[in-house]
Amino acid sequence: MSSDTVDSSQSQAIEDEIVELEGRLEKAKARLNKAQVNQGPSIPPAKIPSSDVPLTSPTHHFLLLLSDSALPLGSFAFSSGLESYLAHTRPKSSFPTFLNFSLSSYASTTLPFVLAAHRHPIDLLELDDALDAAIMCTVGRRASVAQGRALLSIWDRSFKSALPAGASTAAVEALKEFTVLLRATSSNITTHLPTASAHLGPLFGAIAVILGMSLRQTAYVFMLSHVKALLSAAVRASMFGPYHAQKMLASVEVQEGIQKVIQQEWETKIEDAGQSVPVMDLWIGRHEMLYSRIFNS
Amino acid sequence: MTSPFPVSSSAPGEGRIVVQLLPHGISALSAITFQYPLKLISPSPAAGQKSILVFLLTYGGGLVGGDQVHLTIDVKPEAKLSIVTQGHTKIFKSPSRDVITRQRLHVTLQDNAALCLLPDPVQPFKGSVYEQSQKFTLADTASLCLLDWVSAGRRARGEDWDLLAWRGRNEVWAAAESGGKPRLLLRDNVILEGDAADSKEKALRNKMQPTGIFGTLVLKGPLVEGLAAFILAEFAALPRIGARDFRSQDKMDKDNGLMLSPEENWRQARLKQEEADSVLWSAARVRGCTVVKFGARTVEGGRLWIGNLLKQDGSISRLFGDDSTMCVR
Numbered sequence: 001m002s003s004d005t006v007d008s009s010q011s012q013a014i015e016d017e018i019v020e021l022e023g024r025l026e027k028a029k030a031r032l033n034k035a036q037v038n039q040g041p042s043i044p045p046a047k048i049p050s051s052d053v054p055l056t057s058p059t060h061h062f063l064l065l066l067s068d069s070a071l072p073l074g075s076f077a078f079s080s081g082l083e084s085y086l087a088h089t090r091p092k093s094s095f096p097t098f099l100n101f102s103l104s105s106y107a108s109t110t111l112p113f114v115l116a117a118h119r120h121p122i123d124l125l126e127l128d129d130a131l132d133a134a135i136m137c138t139v140g141r142r143a144s145v146a147q148g149r150a151l152l153s154i155w156d157r158s159f160k161s162a163l164p165a166g167a168s169t170a171a172v173e174a175l176k177e178f179t180v181l182l183r184a185t186s187s188n189i190t191t192h193l194p195t196a197s198a199h200l201g202p203l204f205g206a207i208a209v210i211l212g213m214s215l216r217q218t219a220y221v222f223m224l225s226h227v228k229a230l231l232s233a234a235v236r237a238s239m240f241g242p243y244h245a246q247k248m249l250a251s252v253e254v255q256e257g258i259q260k261v262i263q264q265e266w267e268t269k270i271e272d273a274g275q276s277v278p279v280m281d282l283w284i285g286r287h288e289m290l291y292s293r294i295f296n297s
Numbered sequence: 298m299t300s301p302f303p304v305s306s307s308a309p310g311e312g313r314i315v316v317q318l319l320p321h322g323i324s325a326l327s328a329i330t331f332q333y334p335l336k337l338i339s340p341s342p343a344a345g346q347k348s349i350l351v352f353l354l355t356y357g358g359g360l361v362g363g364d365q366v367h368l369t370i371d372v373k374p375e376a377k378l379s380i381v382t383q384g385h386t387k388i389f390k391s392p393s394r395d396v397i398t399r400q401r402l403h404v405t406l407q408d409n410a411a412l413c414l415l416p417d418p419v420q421p422f423k424g425s426v427y428e429q430s431q432k433f434t435l436a437d438t439a440s441l442c443l444l445d446w447v448s449a450g451r452r453a454r455g456e457d458w459d460l461l462a463w464r465g466r467n468e469v470w471a472a473a474e475s476g477g478k479p480r481l482l483l484r485d486n487v488i489l490e491g492d493a494a495d496s497k498e499k500a501l502r503n504k505m506q507p508t509g510i511f512g513t514l515v516l517k518g519p520l521v522e523g524l525a526a527f528i529l530a531e532f533a534a535l536p537r538i539g540a541r542d543f544r545s546q547d548k549m550d551k552d553n554g555l556m557l558s559p560e561e562n563w564r565q566a567r568l569k570q571e572e573a574d575s576v577l578w579s580a581a582r583v584r585g586c587t588v589v590k591f592g593a594r595t596v597e598g599g600r601l602w603i604g605n606l607l608k609q610d611g612s613i614s615r616l617f618g619d620d621s622t623m624c625v626r
Contacts, residue, residue, distance in 0.1 A: 084538075087538045087539055088538070088577070097503070101504060104504075108488060129481070130481060130484070132584065133481045133482060133483050133484045133583070133584060134483075134484045134485070134486065135583070136485060136581065136583060136588050136590060137579060137581045137588075137590075138581045138582070141583075193480070193482070193584055193585065271484070272464075272486070272488075273486065274464070274466065274485075274486025274487055274488045275486065275487050275488065276488045276489070276490065276504075277504050278487055278489075278504075278505070278508075278511045278590070278592065279504070279505065279508065279511075279577070279592060281579065281590050282577045282578065282579050282590055282591075282592060284579075285579025285580075285581060285590065286538070286577065286578075286579050289535050289536075289537060289538050290537065290538050290539060291537035291538060291539040291540035291541075292539060
């Protein structure tokens, strides 16, 4: 019994000491914080921790390259029907309304092809052909092919020489064959049915998987690039200024809108891809009817 | 007791039409079978008819939730078939989103065969769930004229795109050449996803505004080449949007006094109608096919517009007979 009481009084003393030390630590921390606030920015860490900064992997490097608006796809030349929408709905036009329509329509028509090409890049040629058969207007086809060919050129001239380790050789080979077929098609225009067209969607999916991007990243970057192109077109069509455009781009609505359409189309088979906003086909198709235009679509 | 009759080869909703050319150059049915809820009627052939006419009907004039219709059509070389309906194909309410009303059509057109499918619009009622899949396989020299249109529902009852789901898919395939695979030429897919019953926001209605009818016309093949060229030319001749008339008043009065050609008069009248009925349309060539998409505020406005276009060109009536265009008059 007596030894127990000695033990308990000893442990009591240790506990008291701990409480006191903790109190001192807290005070010291508070003083340090105060000093740092007064000093301005915190002292830089001695070395970059590699765990929480993912930008060191080549995948993230390419993620940033593909999402960059300076990627020379020529997207600035296309408004995806915005210009025509404005001409048809003036003065009741509303950008948020159009953005919603355009997100829904672009996702339902094109995103399944991006996802399919990412999942099976060796089917690139068939996906490209199926998408070509599903685009119902000349203007939309022109926009998709122009940007797709630009992306293929970027791949051919720039990215190909910097392949990340572990890139699928089968996919690289499929892309190479596709390029050869495309060259053969362009030199032989007499056939009215092209063997290869180079639409943006499937090529984006195939190139993204070679560069090591995940399926969800690819879908997000693809849809975000579309939103960025629309906003940039809206700024140049003087609907609003660049700050407002950034505000919309940063908004929760855009983030949720993109997530929502990706979720909707995640399982969609390419046979079931189609137009969810029928009037969009009319606006895009009638772009050629505009008296004056600043965009190609 | 076993039945003395042969076992029926057709299943509910199944139907089959085979058209062939008789020796004296008249298209005739060599087979026509159907089972409830599908009904096919063909008026007895008349001498000198340009194509064989078949009415595609359903008992009660519509499809009840969950009905499945599957029609297979085979048009033999040189034969011509026209398919029409007697009024809108009504799609009744489905008990739930999982009960899908389906209509499938598989058409094979052999060498120099032709099909003219100009039905009335599909009319999806409030709460209906519908899927339509039409697949056309064409020989290189075969011709197809296909109209597929969907209306906003029963306008008189205040319905305005209140359907639960609507999907319409039209595929045109080039028949396989010896040893090859059939090639997809065109896949037109329209997906209308309705709003949940409890949702306040009418998203589909907003998307479709202000159209009360939306349609697609697909043309392919040598017989309808003239019509396709005519429509594309009319599309190219549309006045520019946002253009202004810089002529002086004097000049305008003088120009108005000039005699316009009958074509120009017709075009001016059509443009007036397009404006009055808010018809929006576009036309494009897609891999050897011609696709016309149009929307109008009212069903009648849309019908008037497409009927006017077909009548002015005149080749459909000339090739398939007047009855083939009865649904767009």
